[in-house]
Amino acid sequence: MNREDGFPQDFIWGCSTSCYQIEGAAKEDGKGISIWDTFAHTPDKVLSNHTGDIACDSYHRWKEDIALLRELNAGAYRFSVSWTRIQPEGKGAPNQKGLDYYSRLVDGLCEAGVEPWLELFHWDLPQALEEKGGWRNRDTAMRFEEYAGIMYDHIGDRVGHWTSMNEPWCAAFLGHLTGEHAPGLRDRRAANRAVHHLLLAHGLATRAFRRSGIKGEYGLVINPSKPRPATLRPEDAEASERASIERTSLWLDPIFGRSYPRVFMDIFGSDMPIEAGDMDIISEPLDFIGVNYYDEEAVRAAPCSTQNPYGFEFVPTYQKKTDMGWEIEPSGLRRILSYIANVWPCKKIYVTENGAAFPDKQDADGIVRDYDRIDYIKGHANACGDAIKQGVPLKGYFLWSLIDNFEWSFGYNRAFGIVAVDRNTLERRPKLSFYYYRDLIAGFGL
Ligand code: FCB
Numbered sequence: 001m002n003r004e005d006g007f008p009q010d011f012i013w014g015c016s017t018s019c020y021q022i023e024g025a026a027k028e029d030g031k032g033i034s035i036w037d038t039f040a041h042t043p044d045k046v047l048s049n050h051t052g053d054i055a056c057d058s059y060h061r062w063k064e065d066i067a068l069l070r071e072l073n074a075g076a077y078r079f080s081v082s083w084t085r086i087q088p089e090g091k092g093a094p095n096q097k098g099l100d101y102y103s104r105l106v107d108g109l110c111e112a113g114v115e116p117w118l119e120l121f122h123w124d125l126p127q128a129l130e131e132k133g134g135w136r137n138r139d140t141a142m143r144f145e146e147y148a149g150i151m152y153d154h155i156g157d158r159v160g161h162w163t164s165m166n167e168p169w170c171a172a173f174l175g176h177l178t179g180e181h182a183p184g185l186r187d188r189r190a191a192n193r194a195v196h197h198l199l200l201a202h203g204l205a206t207r208a209f210r211r212s213g214i215k216g217e218y219g220l221v222i223n224p225s226k227p228r229p230a231t232l233r234p235e236d237a238e239a240s241e242r243a244s245i246e247r248t249s250l251w252l253d254p255i256f257g258r259s260y261p262r263v264f265m266d267i268f269g270s271d272m273p274i275e276a277g278d279m280d281i282i283s284e285p286l287d288f289i290g291v292n293y294y295d296e297e298a299v300r301a302a303p304c305s306t307q308n309p310y311g312f313e314f315v316p317t318y319q320k321k322t323d324m325g326w327e328i329e330p331s332g333l334r335r336i337l338s339y340i341a342n343v344w345p346c347k348k349i350y351v352t353e354n355g356a357a358f359p360d361k362q363d364a365d366g367i368v369r370d371y372d373r374i375d376y377i378k379g380h381a382n383a384c385g386d387a388i389k390q391g392v393p394l395k396g397y398f399l400w401s402l403i404d405n406f407e408w409s410f411g412y413n414r415a416f417g418i419v420a421v422d423r424n425t426l427e428r429r430p431k432l433s434f435y436y437y438r439d440l441i442a443g444f445g446l
Pocket residue numbers: 018021166167170223292353400407408416
């Protein structure tokens with residue numbers, strides 16, 4: 001049946017999750033320790049000292065998750081592989097039980113008619129590699145290439161969409177500069193080194209994928225941002241450009257063979273451990289770019305200083321905020337997609353994450369009537385339609401997230417799911433937004 005909302009028939013509607021946030025089974029079947037296991041078990045790093053030890057127990061309940069995807073008639077499921085299930089110490093021979101888990105998951109998805117989108121890295125670096133310097137250490141990029149190769153060999157024949165990693169900006173800067181994420185460092189030079197080694201790892205894994213001969217599309221997922229200027233004054237427009245560098249061009253410029261942005265190199269170039277040939281590896285051509293979008297912000301010009309090297313500051317905005325304090329501005333999604341499509345020659349773009357946390361409440365009949373989340377999804381789906389009309393090669397949309405899960409430093413205190421998970425019984429219970437998304441997927445949501 002044809003859709004009636006004007007979206008192309010082959011537009012992909014999916015859901016996203018990540019392993020540490022949903023799997024649990026933190027020590028089962030030979031899994032090694034990742035930096036997120038360590039971080040979450042360090043007192044006061046995560047709100048309420050929550051950990052991902054149990055999470056949504058998807059390691060055991062993956063069939064329930066697939067049944068939900070099937071009920072939605074989702075076209076695809078983007079999930080991530082836990083590196084330490086495959087290589088407990090981040091190197092060497094693979095752990096068969098870990099491979100079996102993802103193999104079962106992929107087969108189950110295919111049987112349900114849901115296309116598996118496999119992501120190799122969603123921040124849970126093996127602790128053993130962290131002890132050797134983690135992303136500060138060039139060797140971690142080589143280890144990543146080895147791990148990627150194992151996954152290509154074992155399930156390459158069954159997975160048609162691959163991404164190397166999720167939001168390297170977060171891994172580099174939240175992990176090494178602000179300390180909000182694992183490994184919790186506060187060191188600018190460490191963050192800058194991580195930037196280069198993450199990109200090098202991405203490039204090496206992409207090149208290995210091409211060499212493997214596997215048929216499939218390969219991409220990188222970023223969380224770009226270009227805050228809108230507070231006013232039309234030229235200095236604010238320039239501040240908006242500068243404010244986008246570390247979130248956007250720092251990743252897309254090298255990926256598209258343009259090397260690192262000059263402004264960044266002028267300030268931090270001496271930290272960057274670039275070796276001959278690296279930039280060629282990093283710019284191995286990709287099939288698509290994944291864009292994670294949650295909110296937009298607004299900036300104006302401010303004096304440059306060591307504290308504020310790019311010379312901008314955020315200004316207050318009027319929009320309603322989600323439970324994360326993130327402003328709700330669907331047109332910002334259209335703006336960032338158009339910006340990227342205009343500046344970089346992307347063949348295809350997918351929104352690989354979009355969604356919202358709200359303080360859900362269960363009514364007496366057990367139902368979560370999350371109309372705020374429904375509005376959020378509807379607004380952003382419309383923005384995707386607008387982007388397509390503007391000529392953006394947008395080919396799909398993935399909702400974050402299928403189920404409520406471990407929201408990093410907020411633990412289970414923030415809920416993004418369209419399905420609630422009872423923290424005691426781990427039972428899954430669709431919220432009204434789940435039925436909304438089912439309608440949207442069927443073409444009736446707008
Ligand atoms: C993104 C992460 C994802 C999730 C959402 C809310 O930055 O990629 O894992 O936590 O934010």
